[in-house]
Amino acid sequence: MDFSSKLLENAVNEMSQLPGIGKRTALRLVLHLLKQPKEQTHKLSLSLQNMRDEVNFCENCHNISDTKLCEICANPNRLSHIVCVVEDIRDVMAIENTSQYRGHYHVLGGKISPMDGVGPSELNITTLVEKVKSGVVEEIIFALSSTMEGDTTNFYIFKQIEAYKVVTTTIARGISVGDELEYADEVTLGRSILNRIPFENSLKSS
Amino acid sequence: MDFSSKLLENAVNEMSQLPGIGKRTALRLVLHLLKQPKEQTHKLSLSLQNMRDEVNFCENCHNISDTKLCEICANPNRLSHIVCVVEDIRDVMAIENTSQYRGHYHVLGGKISPMDGVGPSELNITTLVEKVKSGVVEEIIFALSSTMEGDTTNFYIFKQIEAYKVVTTTIARGISVGDELEYADEVTLGRSILNRIPFENSLKSS
Structure with a gap:
């Protein structure tokens, strides 16, 4: 031009x-x-x-914050022994919007992706492992996107914390609420059948 | 959010x-x-x-410029008696890219659009009329988009300068070079037939 x-x-x-x-x-x-x-x-x-x-990043969870500790980490009513591992701050915002989660977060700042030159050392993984080592964490929830990079990152972290006494979970994958089965992709539909839950559990909703 | x-x-x-x-x-x-x-x-x-x-606007044509007169108006090789009226600076850039035009421009800064609160006084019309009145202009080329607002603006300006001795033209509308007739819209195809040109003229191209 x-x-x-x-x-x-x-x-x-x-x-x-x-x-x-x-x-x-x-x-x-x-x-x-x-x-x-x-x-x-x-x-x-x-x-x-x-x-x-x-702009600051929370010392504890690496979320964007104007103060040393973000509002979530500073809130005494949030459960610090449950930590949800997410890729970036947008995921924190999305989960917070559901009002269904009362634990803490850990923002990795990305996913392991050798193609884009992102290795484990570029991400906030060490601090997460330290947190687990210190014994304050009882459950780690993996909430990365289910892509190859997400799975790699999950697995890498899992290997690092395996030795410590901590429950690891991952968010449920399945058919979106309101979606029709016939249009769902096979992988998602397959997983939603394999990971079916007791019917009573589906009755307690938000 | x-x-x-x-x-x-x-x-x-x-x-x-x-x-x-x-x-x-x-x-x-x-x-x-x-x-x-x-x-x-x-x-x-x-x-x-x-x-x-x-940022400055050229005193003469209202094009964006870092100097009082834009490069085009300051260039003695450009023909100042031919003025192409356009909506905004992007149109100037588009026409300049063709390397087919050697005259001056006049940037209106928009189109008359009562719906958006844009009346003639919001546009650089007075200076154009003054230019015509002063007698230096021999041809005005209307190159606004052929929408209702564009046509209204063309007509408004035309009425203002009608009394003065100046040739008014408008850029040719027709089928894009390389386009297939069967996919052209009817209005464009219709106009391109009505405004057909001598075949020899189509041979002199860039």
């Missing part, structure tokens, strides 16, 4: 570094900002910069 | 003000920035702010 302005070109180039934002979309977004009051751009760029410079 | 950090929430909220960016996408983009070096966020926010604060 041939820009008539260096300033515009810079802004478009930086914007298009974001994932899923191509040059055309970046140009559309930047031109939108030009039509809005200057204040909007100021607020946007200030909020991004503040966030990047000042 | 329930954020564990105010800083994160602010950044996501500001980001999701952009057109076509919802809260989920905004969160994805912001989390991506968190995984990148701080410098990337700094460069992004600085480039946006610089652009918004310092």
Whole structure:
């Protein structure tokens, strides 16, 4: 693209570094900002910069937090002996939205993926193993996505904590509530039959 | 969405003000920035702010420019007596990419659209009419999109300059080069038959 302005070109180039934002979309977004009051751009760029410079990660679970301990870890009503292992903060938000979980989290920050250059040392695994070693954890719930990378990560962590006295579970895979069986994929349907639960259990719902 | 950090929430909220960016996408983009070096966020926010604060519009054609006159208007080899009227700077870039046009532009900054609260006074129409009045313009080429708003805008401008001695043209509508007739919409195909051109003319191409 041939820009008539260096300033515009810079802004478009930086914007298009974001994932899923191509040059055309970046140009559309930047031109939108030009039509809005200057204040909007100021607020946007200030909020991004503040966030990047000042954001903290919870010492205990690596969740994003403005304080040393995140709200969940700091809450005495949450059960610290149950730890749900997730990939990133969006999973924490998703599980919190269900209001069905009262334990703690442990945010890995990704999945083991040699293809993308992500090994175990890039993830928050050591602190999780330490937590298990210290004896405060009774149950580890694996809640990574069920992809090859997710399974690898689960298994890697499992091997590290196997020797310690801790229950390991994984979230149930099955047919989504409301979905029709005939459209479900075979793997999911197969697992949901293998892992069937007592009927009475399905009656206690949220 | 329930954020564990105010800083994160602010950044996501500001980001999701952009057109076509919802809260989920905004969160994805912001989390991506968190995984990148701080410098990337700094460069992004600085480039946006610089652009918004310092960008200029060409005095003559309202194109975005870092100088008082844009490169096109300042270029003595461009024909100043032919003016192509476009909606925004992206149209200038698109036409420039064809290398087929040697005249000047006039960027309106939008189309007349009462539904969106855009009237003639919000657009750069007065300066165009002044330009025509001053007698330097011999031909006005309308190159707005052929929507109701585009047609309204064309007609509004046409009425304003009708009294002056100036040729008004509009870019050709027709079947895209390489397209198959059977898939073309009827209006376009109809126009391309009505506005057929001498066969020899089609031989001189870029």
